[in-house]
Amino acid sequence: MKSVIRSFSSVKLAIVLLIIITIASVLGTFIPQQRSPAEYVSRYGQMANILIKLEFTTLYRSHWFISLLILFGINIIVCTLTRLSQKVKRTFSPQLKKKEKEILVLKTKEKIRKKCDPTKIKDVLKKEFSSKHYHLREEEKENRTYILARKKILGLFGADIVHFGILIILSGGIVSGLGGFRKNLSFSEGEISAFPKANFKLRLDKFETEYYPNGSVRDWKSTLTIIENEKPKITKIIEVNKPLSYKGFVFYQSSCGWDWKNSILEILVKKRSDPAFSKEIRTKLGEKVSLEEENIQISVLHFIPDFVVNEKNEIFSRSLQPNNPAIFLEGWHENEKIFSGWIFARFPDFSRIHSEKETDLHFELKDFKANQFSVIQAAKDPGVNIIWLGSVIVIIGLFLAFYWPTREIRMILEESNGETEIIAGGIAAKNPEALQSDFKEVMSSIRRTN
Amino acid sequence: MNESVLFLTTFFLYIISTFFYFAFILAKKDNLARIGFKFALAGLFTHTMALFLRTFESGHAPFTNMYESLSFLAWGSILAYILIERKYNSRNAGPYFMLIVIALMALASSPLMPKEAMPLIPALQSYWLWLHVSVTLIGEAFFAVAFIISIMYLVADTRERQGKIEKLGLSSDKLDFISYKCIAVGFPLFTLGGLIFGMIWAYKAWGRYWSWDPKETWSLITWFVFAIYLHTRIVMGWKGRRSAFIAIIGFLAALFTYFGVNYLLAGLHSYT
Numbered sequence A: 001m002k003s004v005i006r007s008f009s010s011v012k013l014a015i016v017l018l019i020i021i022t023i024a025s026v027l028g029t030f031i032p033q034q035r036s037p038a039e040y041v042s043r044y045g046q047m048a049n050i051l052i053k054l055e056f057t058t059l060y061r062s063h064w065f066i067s068l069l070i071l072f073g074i075n076i077i078v079c080t081l082t083r084l085s086q087k088v089k090r091t092f093s094p095q096l097k098k099k100e101k102e103i104l105v106l107k108t109k110e111k112i113r114k115k116c117d118p119t120k121i122k123d124v125l126k127k128e129f130s131s132k133h134y135h136l137r138e139e140e141k142e143n144r145t146y147i148l149a150r151k152k153i154l155g156l157f158g159a160d161i162v163h164f165g166i167l168i169i170l171s172g173g174i175v176s177g178l179g180g181f182r183k184n185l186s187f188s189e190g191e192i193s194a195f196p197k198a199n200f201k202l203r204l205d206k207f208e209t210e211y212y213p214n215g216s217v218r219d220w221k222s223t224l225t226i227i228e229n230e231k232p233k234i235t236k237i238i239e240v241n242k243p244l245s246y247k248g249f250v251f252y253q254s255s256c257g258w259d260w261k262n263s264i265l266e267i268l269v270k271k272r273s274d275p276a277f278s279k280e281i282r283t284k285l286g287e288k289v290s291l292e293e294e295n296i297q298i299s300v301l302h303f304i305p306d307f308v309v310n311e312k313n314e315i316f317s318r319s320l321q322p323n324n325p326a327i328f329l330e331g332w333h334e335n336e337k338i339f340s341g342w343i344f345a346r347f348p349d350f351s352r353i354h355s356e357k358e359t360d361l362h363f364e365l366k367d368f369k370a371n372q373f374s375v376i377q378a379a380k381d382p383g384v385n386i387i388w389l390g391s392v393i394v395i396i397g398l399f400l401a402f403y404w405p406t407r408e409i410r411m412i413l414e415e416s417n418g419e420t421e422i423i424a425g426g427i428a429a430k431n432p433e434a435l436q437s438d439f440k441e442v443m444s445s446i447r448r449t450n
Numbered sequence B: 001m002n003e004s005v006l007f008l009t010t011f012f013l014y015i016i017s018t019f020f021y022f023a024f025i026l027a028k029k030d031n032l033a034r035i036g037f038k039f040a041l042a043g044l045f046t047h048t049m050a051l052f053l054r055t056f057e058s059g060h061a062p063f064t065n066m067y068e069s070l071s072f073l074a075w076g077s078i079l080a081y082i083l084i085e086r087k088y089n090s091r092n093a094g095p096y097f098m099l100i101v102i103a104l105m106a107l108a109s110s111p112l113m114p115k116e117a118m119p120l121i122p123a124l125q126s127y128w129l130w131l132h133v134s135v136t137l138i139g140e141a142f143f144a145v146a147f148i149i150s151i152m153y154l155v156a157d158t159r160e161r162q163g164k165i166e167k168l169g170l171s172s173d174k175l176d177f178i179s180y181k182c183i184a185v186g187f188p189l190f191t192l193g194g195l196i197f198g199m200i201w202a203y204k205a206w207g208r209y210w211s212w213d214p215k216e217t218w219s220l221i222t223w224f225v226f227a228i229y230l231h232t233r234i235v236m237g238w239k240g241r242r243s244a245f246i247a248i249i250g251f252l253a254a255l256f257t258y259f260g261v262n263y264l265l266a267g268l269h270s271y272t
């Protein structure tokens, strides 16, 4: 047991763990995470299986990575605790009686004699140290006075506070991992949605997209109402970066989408032989519309909002934005298909109908309308507040460790034959320059005494 | 005055400053370094005005695309360097440091970087953008100074081992110390800006404070490297060459977080 504690209190173990965790994190950024097995096979071939087995493809939540983090946490606890009790003791009940030798090995030191009373010197020191905001302790023993003056003592504990904060953050991460919940909800206006683990429902009253003059999205705004026990409770407009919180749940504006499957399409029908002819029809996907004069029925089989063709000549939608809308249209005469083809809203002249029998008709996709729905993320993350608490502690600790450098000056005053011998030394690992100047001023104030 | 004129003026002032710093190294006249410092200071002034003007014209923080953030990083680096030189008299680092700044400015002004201020996508419309990016980049600027000083340490140390004594200025011990000081300033800033503000903003915008997105992960990696630097140094008493190597690796990790991730690894954080 002792040896386990000893190895966990070692900083060498901490360095080794840090190096391993760092290398693992690097790997995780180069191996794409959480993709389908097929993608790994096409990327890594034979290696794919090994990577998946070793959980390199879900690295940051793999058993071994989490174990490393836990080991690291234990390392911090043991290491900090084993040092802390000693440190607390040394700080709050410091040993004042030091040997002359121990003071004179310090880098900043001096030994002088002065023809005056030690009480007088003590008074001077008290004044000088308190004007410099040093905290003073003294002890008298066998006509020697031991003095310890310290400043910014909390700086000594900066590192421990940082470590404590990191532990809090790690535990917040565990709480989030175990108790967190997250779900994307798609809403159309007026829709009400329930979701697991909550005793209330959410209604989308209104959804708006704001655009910049150049057409790019400026913001999405959803008006949400919380409904509890069939009664509306709160209504709030949420935006990206402005979520709604209720009973531990937070609702974020995530993005938006269009309900393209139920779009309403407006198609303009023209005749090549008769420029005066023009007819507008409104239809939906899959609906059949008759053009009575021609004894033809047409129907739209596909709507693609952002039409692209890849190298393999496959057609798909690059996004859900209506960047290049296209429909696929078929025309029937009795039970015979007579034409079919793609029609592009942006390129009316490009619309080409591959007809089995020549047709006189020309189609244009004039307009398309679909309901926009709002994508809202519902999240419950009980670890968040723990994380913020840990962050504040880490920041306080870092501030103390780096910007609150402890300074310490020790002195021995000894009276002999009406003279006082003063042995003084000081140390400040983090700010030796400031210590030196304090030290000089204190010593010169002693010299000025008479 | 418009922003691009100010930017070019700044670039020009930095170039002159670099010339003086190099002249100082070659001619070994302290005066030349002082002139170099003054030009850098003047550059910092016009650069600050350029950033203000940019903010004013675009109506958002001056680091929302690559051009802006490079320019801001150069600004932060000059600021960090000026503070360090005032405090530690580290003039010898001037010329090498100015080269980094010039490189950043040149990259920013290259035609590959679109200059026009684009409207912000919804996720970027937050005051956390200000806090997160500015504090992180200033922290990284201090890592950049530590990087240059560490390289100088390695050179100075090699020379001292060969028995050569550096005539100008800084002993290797002092360089080692300055490098530690830069990291002692940069580490808390980076922790606050890069990790903590980053988590807060991610939580506000995406609903999760940490998602192991490549940019986040690389910030964490950078942070780990500097944590290794601090512990090997404070607890295990490493100094000198080994510390310098870790500081160099740490800055390279920061650089990769900044550039590499945007261009090589896809994630939530890439601009556009």
Ligand code: HEM
Pocket: A008, A009, A010, A011, A012, A013, A014, A072, A075, A076, A079, A080, A083, A156, A158, A159, A160, A162, A163, A166, A398, A401, A402, B224, B227, B230, B231, B234, B235
């Ligand atoms: C990523 C995790 C860690 C961070 C960010 C961290 C941070 C720090 C900081 C900022 C300091 C003060 C450095 C200075 O004064 O210049 C420090 C000191 C120290 N750390 Fe850590 N630490 C971490 C993990 C660990 C672990 C796992 C151990 C245990 C083995 C450890 C042991 C120590 C010790 C012994 C000191 C010196 C304490 C002192 O001077 O009072 N640290 N750490």
